[in-house]
Amino acid sequence: MELILTLGIALVIIILVMLFFTFVPVGLWITAFFSGVKVKISTLIGMRLRRVVPNRIVSPMIKATKAGLDINIDELEAHYLAGGNVNTLVDALIAAQRANIPLVFERAAAIDLAGRNVLEAVQVSVNPKVIETPQIAAVAKDGIEVVARARVTVRANIERLVGGAGEETIIARVGEGIVTTVGSSETHKMVLENPDSISKTVLGKGLDSGTAFEILSIDIADVDVGRNIGAKLQMEQAEADKKIAQAKAEERRAMAVAKEQEMIAEVQSMRAKLVEAEAQVPLALAEALKKGNLGVMDYYNMKNILADTDMRNSISKMTDDEKKQI
Template sequence: MNIENWIGIAIVAVIILIILSVFLRFVPVGLWITAYFSGVKVKIGTLIGMRLRRVIPHQIIRPLIKATKAGLDLKIDELEAHYLAGGNINTVIDALIAAHRANIELEFTQAAAIDLAGRNVFEAVQVSVNPKVIVTPDIAAVAKDGIEIIAKAKVTVRANIERLVGGAGEDTIIARVGEGIVTTVGSANKHSDVLENPDLISRTVLGKGLDAGTAFEILSIDIADVDVGRNIGAKLQTEQAEADKNIAQAKAEERRSMAIAQEQEMRAETQKMRARVVEAEAEVPLAMAQALRSGNLGVMDYYKMQNINADTDMRSSISDQANGESEE
């Protein structure tokens, strides 16, 4: 053979390899062989159809192989529909296998609905088999005697698969338990009653049916810790007394301000009256002069009036001096 023949054979071989690699990439023959020997009957055309529908075949076939080996009878169309809906095939298959081993009735449609609802269906099955303990934060409540009680509870719950879709979660359980603790402590006459019988809280809270409408079933509520907090009653009384004192001081200050204002007003009025008296006294000499000129007042009358004023001033001076000596 000449060089041209070798070049032609090489080109044909490369083309064949490219076509074969493209075919094997588009048609997962290896996955089909694995499924066939695992007992999963799937056609090559079905795998090609998955490629055309933009479905990754191994994300459907491998979970199906796992389910078949676990004894579950599932259809490829169901798995593919759930995949196209945005579900997690592996989580659903693991949940179905766990439920099948634990003798829990769980259908694929129900598991798929729980998965599409945003809940971890495999974890829910595990919690249904092995109950979960939820620890509440410190919850403060006040008894009728004003003493604060701080309690912490451990809530043992089991997942209720039938209520996983649309049921409330752990936060609702914690909130309801906290409400029950506050109600129970608040109805106690003395805080010592709660300290002596902490199981009173558990019995009261359990009797309220707190798991209604939730995705869990409450098995037990155990009070893990109970502490005595502040004397809220005494604190409120102290704050009330302080507030009353501030109000009284404010009212007293208001009365003092009003008294000062009235005093200043009276002083101003007195000054006005004195000014009027001074003005009137200033007019007396003018009036007397006018009376003397007109003949209505004689000179002797004027001297008598002056003597009377001098006598009055002397008597006033003697009286003031006598009062001062008596005080000494």
């Protein structure tokens, strides 16, 4: 019975020891101790309770201590809890120290929490980066399109990494500068003969203002002649003018047709009124004869006058040969 009790107690002790070494990273504490990093066991237990992985704090702390950086372990833990990348942060601080770049922990932490890769920023600050723009089309004053492509050499500006614009802004500003420079050239030949004039003009505009980079140089990698935009625009304008003229001519024709139809309708109306008036003449004559206002001789004299008038009209319409035959 005592043997069973002893075995039970030993088993409980073994389980407690295993749980202790599982929960408390003693091995990590030993590694830190022999690496010169002073960290308490209670601090490691506190990290466990705060749901912080001790290895992700202690390992970078060992690396920083060996590199001679003065960093507090509480600062690293706070940065980890804020969502930062502690290992990258420490690597960036070590790289900045080796390159004699003034970078303090607070600024590096701010850069990392801002979503930028602080280690890459330090590397670009030491080793400038080349940004290649896409093909940018611009039109000179003579109407010829020029297609250019530039390579922009930039260096990261540590002081402006937080709040500074990125590569997209640099590319957009360089493209705008190229378009402006080519557009102010009298001919496209001037651009082809002196492509360095583009880079000099664009570089002098201070395009890196408000960005996270410092522009070191702008080199025109390629310049090609594109389309004749001026001639194309003139052709399109001529075609548009032609369509406008055709539309106006069609409008005038339609107005003339409408006017003609209006005049025809008016003539037909007048003829209808004339026919109606002529139809009233026999009735008026009959009424005059009936009332004695017109005598029979007067009627015949009138008929003779009308017949004579018709004859004269017929003679006036005859040709000279027909008149001779008469």
